[in-house]
Amino acid sequence: MRSLVLIGHGSHLNPESAAAVYRYAELLRQRQVFDEVVEGYWKEEPSLRQVLRTCASTDVTIIPMFISEGYFTETVIPRELGLGHQGPVPPEGVARTLGGRTVRYTLPYGVHPAMTEVILERAREVLPDADGSDTALIIIGHGTTRNENSNKVVHHNAALLRERGIFSEVHALFLDEEPKVTGWRERVSARRVVMVPFFASEGWHTLETIPEDLSLEGTVTTFTAEDGQEGQGEQTVYYARPVGTHPAVADVIVQLALEARGASVSGGDHATEHRAAWSALLERARQGMRMGEITVQFENGLYELRHALDEGRSSETLTTLVTPEGLRDHTRLDERGEHRPVHTLRNLRRGWRAVFTEADLPHAIHTLYPAVVEEGYAYSTHNLRPTPWPTTAKRQTGIYARVQKATPEQVEHVAQDVCGGCLKTRIWAGQRLSQTFLDGVPGAIPCAEACTFLVAEIREEVAGKRGQGGGHH
Incomplete structure (x- = not known):
């Protein structure tokens, strides 16, 4: 028996954030390569701290549903899963034994070599007759100053496609770092330009930011000579859908899982x-x-x-x-x-x-x-270990490290507010349950650790912004 876990970012604010992970999980369930496909999230449930407990098998392969290596794949996910690994993930992935399970953690799907073909597929969808003599390809990446690895995969794919000579020019341009996509007309001389967003899902950037910043009017937009630089002729942009939503990504995920370090054909047992x-x-x-x-x-x-x-x-x-x-x-x-x-x-x-x-x-x-059934049962059999707030706070990095400065009074104030509307009992704060829902008490559900929603609210409280909206949820 084998379990496949797809890890997404998720969001406290946007229900669409998890949609791509849901869709791939459904596609992969239909293929029946794995006995179960489970989703886990940084900002939604089941959380990264809970997801392994929800796996039915002792043989688990975890794939980060991210488009590039970076802060989440190298720092946050391994830390929250308890993998004891930080930094770049080796090509063959990381393998650990955790709680009686063999757990394999791979590179994000976006860096798999097969993604070059997915970029090409997206380009051909909007311009089937792409011709090397007069068609340029622009791969649009997000770019970030937080982790230098995040743009590497975009440059790498641009170099591979440049070598193949399918397009007259191939450029890697970015939203948040140089070279910026907003300056594309200064760089591209071809008459036809295909733009492919190297993003994991349809979202704010692909649907709003990029079209607005580049004055795109849909799939096809023609820019006249007057719109551009001096001496530059008319150019037509063909705007593709993001690579991360292509059905072929399901094949990439299966390949990644089968290539993972120590990947097993026989699988494991049912987790007792x-x-x-x-x-x-x-x-x-x-x-x-x-x-x-x-x-x-x-x-x-x-x-x-x-x-x-x-x-x-x-x-x-x-x-x-x-x-x-x-x-x-x-x-x-x-x-x-x-x-x-x-x-x-x-x-x-x-x-x-x-x-x-x-x-x-x-x-x-x-x-x-x-995760409620698994954690409820673990609590009723005295096997659910609570994580006190100071331990959770100490584990936070990046913009959430600030919660370490929260006073016990601030934590309790926010928890009363946020957790007051929740069915769970905060055993992480020392509260106790004499029975659980498995004993016939419907609302008796244990909470072993402060959730990411509470962590985010405490961060807002420490920053003095709580209640103003616009937090990083």
């Missing part, structure tokens, strides 16, 4: 505690149970989930959902249409019912309450 946790949950579910804000009822071999406040409502008045992905998408926003990065906040939307077989129920419950 994971299996025991879900067996306990299924036993309760067959009798009918409440968990957080949902009820689970078992009838005619099927499990029906719904909001506890919709108990007794006629099924005809509710939206019926029949796939775990459909349930996830329906409940990712609250009643007001706002993003729910923390799933145990008491803001689950109402008006739906979801029906599943026993095979699909664990995935469905995981989409509603990621």
